[in-house]
Amino acid sequence: xxxxxxxxxxxxxxxxxxxxxxxxxxxxxxxxxxxxxxxxxxxxxxxxxxxxxxxxxxxxxxxxxxxxxxxxxxxxxxxxxxxxxxxxxxxxxxxxxxxxxxxxxxxxxxxxxxxxxxxxxxxxxxxxxxxxxxxxxxxxxxxxxxxxxxxxxxxxxxxxxxxxxxxxxxxxxxxxxxxxxxxxxxxxxxxxxxxxxxxxxxxxxxxxxxxxxxxxxxxxxxxxxxxxxxxxxxxxxxxxxxxxxxxxxxxxxxxxxxxxxxxxxxxxxxxxxxxxxxxxxxxxxxxxxxxxxxxxxxxxxx
Amino acid sequence: xxxxxxxxxxxxxxxxxxxxxxxxxxxxxxxxxxxxxxxxxxxxxxxxxxxxxxxxxxxxxxxxxxxxxxxxxxxxxxxxxxxxxxxxxxxxxxxxxxxxxxxxxxxxxxxxxxxxxxxxxxxxxxxxxxxxxxxxxxxxxxxxxxxxxxxxxxxxxxxxxxxxxxxxxxxxxxxxxxxxxxxxxxxxxxxxxxxxxxxxxxxxxxxxxxxxxxxxxxxxxxxxxxxxxxxxxxxxxxxxxxxxxxxxxxxxxxxxxxxxxxxxxxxxx
Numbered sequence: 001x002x003x004x005x006x007x008x009x010x011x012x013x014x015x016x017x018x019x020x021x022x023x024x025x026x027x028x029x030x031x032x033x034x035x036x037x038x039x040x041x042x043x044x045x046x047x048x049x050x051x052x053x054x055x056x057x058x059x060x061x062x063x064x065x066x067x068x069x070x071x072x073x074x075x076x077x078x079x080x081x082x083x084x085x086x087x088x089x090x091x092x093x094x095x096x097x098x099x100x101x102x103x104x105x106x107x108x109x110x111x112x113x114x115x116x117x118x119x120x121x122x123x124x125x126x127x128x129x130x131x132x133x134x135x136x137x138x139x140x141x142x143x144x145x146x147x148x149x150x151x152x153x154x155x156x157x158x159x160x161x162x163x164x165x166x167x168x169x170x171x172x173x174x175x176x177x178x179x180x181x182x183x184x185x186x187x188x189x190x191x192x193x194x195x196x197x198x199x200x201x202x203x204x205x206x207x208x209x210x211x212x213x214x215x216x217x218x219x220x221x222x223x224x225x226x227x228x229x230x231x232x233x234x235x236x237x238x239x240x241x242x243x244x245x246x247x248x249x250x251x252x253x254x255x256x257x258x259x260x261x262x263x264x265x266x267x268x269x270x271x272x273x274x275x276x277x278x279x280x281x282x283x284x285x286x287x288x289x290x291x292x293x294x295x296x297x298x299x300x301x302x
Numbered sequence: 303x304x305x306x307x308x309x310x311x312x313x314x315x316x317x318x319x320x321x322x323x324x325x326x327x328x329x330x331x332x333x334x335x336x337x338x339x340x341x342x343x344x345x346x347x348x349x350x351x352x353x354x355x356x357x358x359x360x361x362x363x364x365x366x367x368x369x370x371x372x373x374x375x376x377x378x379x380x381x382x383x384x385x386x387x388x389x390x391x392x393x394x395x396x397x398x399x400x401x402x403x404x405x406x407x408x409x410x411x412x413x414x415x416x417x418x419x420x421x422x423x424x425x426x427x428x429x430x431x432x433x434x435x436x437x438x439x440x441x442x443x444x445x446x447x448x449x450x451x452x453x454x455x456x457x458x459x460x461x462x463x464x465x466x467x468x469x470x471x472x473x474x475x476x477x478x479x480x481x482x483x484x485x486x487x488x489x490x491x492x493x494x495x496x497x498x499x500x501x502x503x504x505x506x507x508x509x510x511x512x513x514x515x516x517x518x519x520x521x522x523x524x525x526x527x528x529x530x531x532x533x534x535x536x537x538x539x540x541x542x543x544x545x546x547x548x549x550x551x552x553x554x555x556x557x558x559x560x561x562x563x564x565x566x567x568x569x570x571x
Contacts, residue, residue: 136486
């Protein structure tokens with residue numbers, strides 16, 4: 001495989017393969033930054049992969065008071081699924097169980113679009129007849145009386161069919177500490193990109209997977225080609241001095257957001273350099289036949 | 303194109319029905335056809351030509367120069383465009399309008415914005431009784447849109463209101479928001495006796511505690527309110543208020559429990 005080097009970091013001539021998804025976004029606010037974040041974190045918990053969690057979700061960006069509809073601190077969160085029905089179900093369950101329940105929270109649409117999902121329009125029944133519908137300007141809110149006052153929730157939220165899931169970077173390093181440093185640098189950079197989330201713990205995956213496995217019924221199994229301890233016994237992608245690989249998985253509102261996020265990640269990792277961080281950047285794909293979106297690393301260099 | 307302008311020649315000798323002078327009904331009419339429209343409601347049957355000097359040609363922007371308390375039904379039923387009245391108007395200004403913008407620079411008579419469903423009606427002076435209210439026999443009053451009175455409104459403002467926003471900025475008479483079905487009424491400058499009398503649902507937002515209330519309203523606490531923040535910000539964004547009115551945790555009375563009791567009166571703590 002021909003390779004490039006940027007600031008001493010080798011860039012593989014390969015591509016990340018990603019898939020079309022459905023996505024929506026919410027603006028969750030709270031009485032202060034801590035509780036706005038808490039509602040958002042709880043609501044996006046256990047949402048790392050559509051394979052086991054039904055959806056992929058995370059905080060996109062934190063919003064200042066001036067950027068939210070009610071003038072309180074907030075977070076924009078994004079949720080990705082493979083189907084509209086699943087997105088509606090996940091949205092309703094997660095907002096109902098995690099945002100409605102969080103002290104002082106409110107929930108607003110974070111995305112406009114021709115396709116709409118029910119938000120407050122589904123949760124209003126919690127009000128048991130005491131809920132209040134309110135239209136201000138072009139917005140429709142539901143106000144549900146709860147024990148600390150009122151849960152205010154926008155009636156509907158837009159959905160995009162242009163979303164992309166599965167953009168990724170593989171960061172190969174000489175030690176676990178260096179791999180983690182590179183991953184943290186990439187996550188910090190990608191956090192600044194609007195419209196892109198990293199659904200795995202802290203944005204990082206250590207158990208990258210391949211499709212299928214030797215056991216029946218396994219949809220995914222360990223990515224042995226990138227597992228350092230299997231270097232001698234499997235068709236490995238790793239050179240002798242690589243001892244740890246971490247992956248960054250990216251979902252974006254648009255294909256451009258995924259590309260921008262990958263570009264930011266590569267820039268951060270190459271800036272850190274091979275001495276403190278990763279010695280090589282690669283990407284995961286399935287040969288290019290499964291996913292509609294291909295992100296070639298050589299097109300995303302800083 | 304210049305705004306289609308109707309300049310009043312002299313104080314009208316009879317009540318005039320100005321409802322034919324809307325952008326949609328004047329579209330495509332030539333000057334002669336416009337001048338022959340009958341406005342007078344008595345046997346005099348004054349026409350546009352008798353009452354006004356007509357100039358300009360763009361029916362999407364209509365200006366009525368010179369007002370009179372005898373101008374009834376100004377811009378009634380308008381659906382789009384703008385109508386500006388430089389002066390006072392009589393009864394039922396902007397009645398049943400569905401879209402566009404009507405601005406009245408003077409005072410308006412009773413039933414301004416009666417049964418309006420959309421668009422924006424702004425009265426820079428005072429409004430009479432029954433602002434946005436239904437005519438006798440109608441089941442609902444205002445049904446959508448935005449109605450702003452920069453001056454004072456008379457009694458029974460927002461009577462049987464069902465949807466939309468009414469804002470009165472220099473106080474209003476008794477029974478504001480009586481029999482409200484839903485929607486939002488904002489009163490700055492104090493409401494008269496018993497606001498929200500027999501209201502079913504809807505919100506009445508005041509800048510001060512009401513001086514008298516129907517006894518079937520109940521005090522309902524003052525928790526932090528996201529809705530108050532949304533309402534304050536919306537009113538500022540619409541150019542209706544300059545600064546927040548309700549604040550973070552307004553006081554609330556719920557009622558009117560003589561009827562459904564799902565309405566609310568909010569005012570700053």
